[in-house]
Amino acid sequence: MELRFLGKTGVKVSRLAFGCMSFGGDADAHAAAALYGAARDAGINFFDTADVYNEGRSEELLGRLSAGHADEIVVATKAYFPTGADANARGASRYHLVRACEASLRRLGRERVDLFYLHRFDDATDLGETLRAVEDLVRSGKILYPACSNYAAWQVAHALGVAAREGYAPLVAVQPMYNLLKRQAEVELLPMAQALGVAVVTYSPTAGGLLTGKWGAAKRPESGRMTSNAMYQTRYADPAHLVAADGLC
Structure with a gap:
């Protein structure tokens, strides 16, 4: 497997990352072990x-x-989305990010996380608070590198500007949805990342399985992520996607 530097860092990661979203869900402990x-x-x-x-x-x-x-x-994890019923168990506030990071470390059985993504941009929290909280986690040794997921290009650039001004560790990677059906990242995000030296680690490369050759206008498997996961059904519900899958696969 080819190794590449993760953006401007000196860390080498495999060209392909393995997404563990199915672990503990569709993939039980036995299946997860086989996949890993x-x-x-x-x-x-x-x-x-x-x-x-x-x-x-x-x-x-x-x-x-x-x-x-x-x-x-190299392990990457994320924080932002609700982890409980409490009103503060979500978002990118210092209150939530510190607790979320520490909880992730306990579950992972690690002293630090290598790459820590802000799972999405938080419009309700001042960006300075978010980035200072991440910086403190970096300085405490709980995070090696900060990153972001589902950010728009301007949000990444803004965060990098704040980090540079304040002397914080910069976001080293961005994680957008990107595949042959969802190519919005090509418009602004990918050019921004290339210009600023930010690593791009995409997710949903097979469109939830739609681009594996199993799906098409006349092909509907009885099992799989597209069959059982409402999020993927909504994301790729357009019939044109099934027609495209026939032509692409």
Whole structure:
């Protein structure tokens, strides 16, 4: 597996990252172990999870599977979305981010997270508060590199400007949805990332399985993510996507 530098950092990650969103959900402990083993055998050293994936079970499984060789892989997790009923158990406030990071570390069984994504932009919290909270987590050794997911290009550029002005660790990576059906990132986000040296780590590369060759205008599998997951059904519900899948796969 080819290794590449993660943006401007000196960290080398596999060209392909392994997304662990299914761990603890569609993939039980046995299936997750098989998937993790196959990824490692293929040379993947970059694993992506989040605190909200299957109510934290994704992080727990990844932590157990990587126990004993945690320093051989690069682990990314995220925080923003609700992790409980409490009004403050969400968002990108200092209150939530510190608690979310510490909870993720407990589930992962790690002393630090290598890449910590702000899972989306928080319009309700001052960006300075968010970035200072992340900076404090970096300085305390709980985060090595900050990053962002689902940010618009201007939001990334704004965050980088604030970080540079205040002397904070910059966001080193951005994670947009990007595949042959969802190409909005090409308009502004990818050019911005290239110009500013921000790594791009995409998600949903197969459009929830739609671009695997299993789906089409006349092909509807009885099982799979597109069949069981309402989010993916909504995201790719346009019949034109099924027609496109026929032509692309």
